[in-house]
Amino acid sequence: MIRVHQIKTSSRQREDIRAALLQKLNMPEADLIDFHLYRRSVDARGHHVTFSWTVDAKVHHEKKYLKHKDVVKKPNERFDFVPKGNIPLTNRPVVVGFGPAGMFAALVLSQQGYRPVVIERGSSIKKRQADVNRFWKEGVLDPESNVQFGEGGAGAFSDGKLTSRTKDPLLRKVLEELVHYGADPDILIDAYPHIGSDALAGIIERMRDDMIKMGATFLFDTKVEDVVTEEGALCALVANEKTIDCQACVLAIGHSAMDTVHALYEKGMRLENKPFPIGVRIEHTQAFINEAMLGDFKDDPRLVPARYTLTEMTSNHKGVYTFCMCPGGYVIPSAAQPGQLVVNGMSYADRAGTNANSALLIQCDASDYGTNLFDGERFVEALERKAYAMTENYKVPVQLASDYLRGQTSDHLEGVEPSYALGYSFVDLNTLFPPQLNASLHEALEAFERKVPGFVSSGAVLSAIESRSNPTVRLVRDKETRMSSLSGVYPCGEGSGYAGGIVTSAIDGIKSAQALMDRFAKCEVK
Known part of the structure; x- marks a missing residue:
């Protein structure tokens, strides 16, 4: 397969794109076996609307067409990951926070059989929507279930803009999962992909329900109040005054949970100022x-x-x-x-x-x-x-x-x-x-x-x-292990100071889940 960039058309019809592809590469029709769209952008700055396409094409005589300046070998964008962890977990891993970073960390952990426990201080999406709508209509604020806190994170009420400058190959994984759970397939090709706040709720629910089928457990309206450590390593979390034993935790708390940040700081987590x-x-x-x-x-x-x-x-x-x-x-x-x-x-x-x-x-x-x-x-x-x-x-x-x-x-x-x-x-x-x-x-x-x-x-x-587009402090983590100064704790996402939107937060969550699985083996205890 080859990837062809900069195919220009004035329409969005597949036959017009096909004709432009053949013309660009001076390719006889017999050489084109099939193609599918990879990316679409629009330029309306001149006197014409021009669509610019990137397509992946299956062709005969591939080496011949790879010599063209706008053609490259189609990269492998499959998510192929095999956990390498060998430190036994006596308890299931915990994901704290179910915004984009926590959501995708929990999804990958679930897909690999780790059966995470997800703790979210806010409410499930339907209750959260009701709480937010009440605030918007009556001005009655619930400090634990609002635009900042709850299933889906702040991004659930920021319309699902998926624009990102990242070239990280995990971008495709994020978009494909969103489409799998109900997003418009156009997000896979649009230069500025967009879902919409009204569509996000169903996507989030379906993703969560699928994780439950894979063995995940969800605790909503549950606030992490303390962290228990032994010799600098995580051994338990205290949430809603109950102790939850765990040795590995993906921390995706978002940018507004400063009470949790202060509790972590008091337990010895290293933080740093950031602009x-x-x-x-x-x-x-x-x-x-x-x-x-x-x-x-x-x-x-x-x-x-x-x-x-x-x-x-x-x-x-x-x-x-x-x-x-x-x-x-x-x-x-x-x-x-x-x-x-x-x-x-x-x-x-x-x-x-x-x-x-x-x-x-x-x-x-x-x-x-x-x-x-x-x-x-x-x-x-x-x-x-x-x-x-x-x-x-x-x-x-x-x-x-x-x-x-x-x-x-x-x-x-x-x-x-x-x-x-x-x-x-x-x-x-x-x-x-x-x-x-x-x-x-x-x-x-x-x-x-x-x-x-x-x-x-x-x-x-x-x-x-x-005032909430970015946190005021960063939860410092090691570049290689992605762990914080508290062993077993993996800070990630926008709220930890390592991302700047839905897509980069989701990617950061995936990478933190991968780091956890490369250190710890699955918990065999049900």
């Missing part, structure tokens, strides 16, 4: 984004709602960038603790909402919050409490982006109605952030307006505060 971003959500109408990004093709039925990615390095040496852009989406209430306000973004599978939104983040470092280990955590919490105090009952503080640059509180909207479910209040967001962060965000917004005319001046609305 992290903080900022706002910026909201436009999707019609404006379509026109700005697609121009004459803004209504082309072949294209999905447009997205964008913008970055700027400011004069005070801070990176400002858009992240987690949600076409046809919603700004959502995402608090996990009472008295703290957090926003995030999501869209459903059809991406049919009136607005588009994106995080607009400023990279922060010790010069912003201090050099002590938990200074970053205190900095974020103080800003979340300040944002909450600016309004009432979890209303979101908002401001026209143009008024933010002028330093004046907005008193009206200009065509963009905030999509945040619990209502909004006008504030001056310049009073929320420290001066150096305001300076960076001002400079970046002015640059983005030059890059995309109307990005600010079209009535764009800022909502605050976007």
Whole structure:
């Protein structure tokens, strides 16, 4: 099999792709046995919509076509893994947290017969959806079952964007498993794959039910409160005041379980400070984004709602960038603790909402919050409490982006109605952030307006505060064994400081599960 890149067409019809493939390689039809699509991207920047395809083709005279500059031998992307562990486990391994990292760690452990015990402090997805919907409608927050905590992790309410720059071969494993459990097969070929928050719930449930059939056990609404060690090695976890014996644990707790992080630190786990971003959500109408990004093709039925990615390095040496852009989406209430306000973004599978939104983040470092280990955590919490105090009952503080640059509180909207479910209040967001962060965000917004005319001046609305895209500390692990300073504990995922989204978290979870299985043999005790 060969992999052929850069096949250009103006349509998505298979016969047109086939014709373009034959033409690109100057290949007679008799040489092409079969092909299937591997990747699809779209370019609408010129005067035509152009689809660019990568295909895997079975051909006669393979060596001849491998000489072409856009052709390579199809790589082996099968997930072939055989555990090598020989240290006996007297108890089943435990996975703490069932977000993307924990989910895929538990899946791989289950597939290899390790029968993991999964502990999740939040609720199962259906109960969690009910708790989240109650919060979004009534402002009643459950601190243990919300957008941050529960089956599926924070990603379950961040619309399943699977965009990633990683070239890791495990990417294919992640996408294929999601398709196996019900995701649209198009995620296997789209350059910017997307599932949708509404579709994710069923996928998560089916994945969990399959793991149970393979021998996994799930403990929801169960919070890890303490870690028991002997001579620096894990021997038990304490959860809901009960002791669970274990010698091997994949720790995928997410970026908001700081109470668990503090408990681990007290038991001797090594942590380190890390930079992290903080900022706002910026909201436009999707019609404006379509026109700005697609121009004459803004209504082309072949294209999905447009997205964008913008970055700027400011004069005070801070990176400002858009992240987690949600076409046809919603700004959502995402608090996990009472008295703290957090926003995030999501869209459903059809991406049919009136607005588009994106995080607009400023990279922060010790010069912003201090050099002590938990200074970053205190900095974020103080800003979340300040944002909450600016309004009432979890209303979101908002401001026209143009008024933010002028330093004046907005008193009206200009065509963009905030999509945040619990209502909004006008504030001056310049009073929320420290001066150096305001300076960076001002400079970046002015640059983005030059890059995309109307990005600010079209009535764009800022909502605050976007503060949970990354943790403030890293749970240090060994590069080779992937274990922390507590032997038997494998920190992984975004919350441990080793990933930056659903896909990279899932891959990190798989690799931590592999490391565990390469050290420990299966537990034979039922």
